Amino acid sequence: MSDIQQLQARLRRFADERDWGQFHTPKNLVLALIGEVGELAAEVQWLTDGEVQRRLAAPALRERVADEIAGVFIYLVRFADITGIDLLSTAYSKIERNESRYPVDLARGQSTKHTQLGKSIGTEHHE
Numbered sequence: 001m002s003d004i005q006q007l008q009a010r011l012r013r014f015a016d017e018r019d020w021g022q023f024h025t026p027k028n029l030v031l032a033l034i035g036e037v038g039e040l041a042a043e044v045q046w047l048t049d050g051e052v053q054r055r056l057a058a059p060a061l062r063e064r065v066a067d068e069i070a071g072v073f074i075y076l077v078r079f080a081d082i083t084g085i086d087l088l089s090t091a092y093s094k095i096e097r098n099e100s101r102y103p104v105d106l107a108r109g110q111s112t113k114h115t116q117l118g119k120s121i122g123t124e125h126h127e
Contacts, residue, residue: 002088004077004088007077008077008080011078015078024078024082025082026079026082026083029075029079029082033075033079036072039068039071040065040071043064043068044065098114101114102117103117
């Protein structure tokens with residue numbers, strides 16, 4: 001059993017013990033995930049990149065950010081479990097697709113969307 005599968009089993013058990021499975025619908029889990037991402041974003045909102053790096057060196061912000069990352073990860077893992085999506089295989093598949101869509105010789109140093117690579121440089125950003 002992989003680490004992800006072990007985490008899914010533990011989260012499933014946690015939810016089952018509290019009879020929360022009824023609330024863990026795909027829609028509700030996605031909305032909870034969005035909420036957690038918002039809380040993570042709020043920790044760095046309005047800071048420059050340099051300020052974020054400096055403040056992450058301090059335990060206070062680092063612990064808050066780590067807690068929000070954990071929340072994001074937990075809801076994502078639970079969503080994948082509920083929907084039967086294999087996180088690792090889909091992540092590797094996505095990376096392989098992106099390797100094809102963003103060839104090194106065209107994408108290196110560019111934030112251009114794959115549909116615009118090789119054309120004039122646009123302002124769209126990649127995934």
